[in-house]
Amino acid sequence: MKLLNLLTTLYLLLTLATLLVGGVFIYQKLESEIDFELGMELERQIDAFAGRIAQGIDPEALQSERLEIKVLPSEMEEESLSLRDTIAYHDPMNRAEKQLKASKSVKIDGRHYRISYFNLVVETEDITETVVYTMLIVLLVQLLAVVFFFRSISNRILRPFQHTLGKIQQFSFQKNQPLVLEQTNIREFAQLNQFLERMSAKLLKDYRQIKEFSENISHEIHTPSAVIRGKLEHLMNLEITEEQAHLIHSAYQNNEKIHRIVKSLALLAKLENEEFEQPEPVNLTQLIKSNLEMLQELIQLRGIELQSAISKPITVPMHPHVAEIMINNILSNAIKHNQANGWIKVELTEKELVVKNSGKTLQSKPNDLLERFQKESQNPDSVGLGLAIVQQICKTYGFDFSYESESQVHVMRIRF
């Protein structure tokens, strides 16, 4: 929902509620005010009639349909003015109407009269009509004002906000430019802009640092690791005892593991930072074929049966080097985690690449294996980054990677 629409709706609801409550009050106030005024008027009339009776006019002669004079026992106390609604015949309208009846008793010359005088009341419906009518007009004016306000004025007020929003959407790490936002006099927006500018600068700085780190780490760790490897390779070639050989072997294996981890992490960082150049069409069919050829002997050595359906030439936009890593990882994963005399099925269509292989039943959830450093294999030399790399590659190029496993069948699927 747009902010403006939300504000408009809320404002109108609030106005409506206010008008309703206000209407009720106005209605009540109006009614009591009218009754009060009318009562006063009727009392004046009664007083006038009482005056005329006092002047000696026969009360009988004064009687009319609006005036009722009744003689009360003289020992009764005088009644003060009382008002009540009643239904009485109204001559001009020729029907019974709701009327207000004012009664008061007076003692004139030792005689006690109760004088009641009727008059038409303003009808409730009339009051209601008036109130509703007025309120509707107010509502209409409000509506027009609100529409005008939100469509023109608030658009102007919110413009810095819209501008900021647009700038944020355009923000990208590749451009490597911090946000520069418009100056605004509205304090909240100014604060927001200031904060965003600071944050974007900080983000870029952190990003650069991580980028530099991932660039440097391959150099900084690879070099000592290469030195260690070289020294160990020399050591291997000296006259050594079996015990020494085991020590060298263990050190060597672990150094190799460091090397693989750093290499894989550097690759992951590079993928995450989208540091690879523009994708170009890569012929996956050819790539898979050449990879299978390279791994063919391994497949044969393990007695694995390979079935492939990859005849049609399929191209996808990728960086060639990255595509190779992806295919390599998937295929070697299918070989490594296979079992003797198992099978691999490779299927490539325009929509997806599916690699199925036989293998041990998984102990952990298939999705967990996509996480970094999660591995099923008991082999301590296996790092557990292979599928994480495949997943990151797929994420980078907008492919959908899934890994499923049902008892002894493992399915890796990439949807383009």
Add this chain to the structure above:
Amino acid sequence: MKILLVEDNPELTQNICQYLSQQGLLCEAVATLYEAEDRILSFDYDCILLDLMLPDGNGLQLLQTIKTAHPQWNVLIISAKDALDDRLKGLDLGADDYLPKPFHLAELLARIRAIFRRSKLGGSDMLEFNEIQINHQSLEVTVLGKLLDLTKKEFDLLVFLLTNKNKVLSKQAIATHLWGDYTDDLANFDFVYQHIKNLRKKICAAGGKDYLTTVYGLGYKFDSNAS
């Protein structure tokens, strides 16, 4: 064969020079572009091993100088910068190969030999050792005149072992050589062992000596003194 190593890390320099000279190559080393230019002016080399990140500049500059002055010299770039850009730029500028660091010393030697074979001998040389003959052009191996039926990987493996004869080659070095850098963890899955086993069987079946030996589970070597 005379090699000039341009590398600023002294430990690495020592590793490389020691290994190459043990294998009969003449190796000189310098640590800066400045020194390298100086050497290039006054001496003659077959192959330059060039690191790209040097304290006084980028090795690609030197590559240009070498290729203009001595187009017949081979250049092998060794760099920790695994950036594809550098790799392509280097090869564009005339480098013969690009070996990302860290590499196995055996791999370095194999690459140097391969470059040398390609450029100096037109790829036609025969690698011979006692009863074994390897023809690089036809990818054929004969033992005592008998042709061996080797797969492509077994051929590569034999060349790799023989090039680094009498050196212990780790499973990782062999796996990297055979399947590339990103599949080197295949080394831990016995594939190397099975290749070695098959190769050994084939050589012995043809009447060759059992040159391929296992060294305490560390790796394998081509033992020229095998009986």
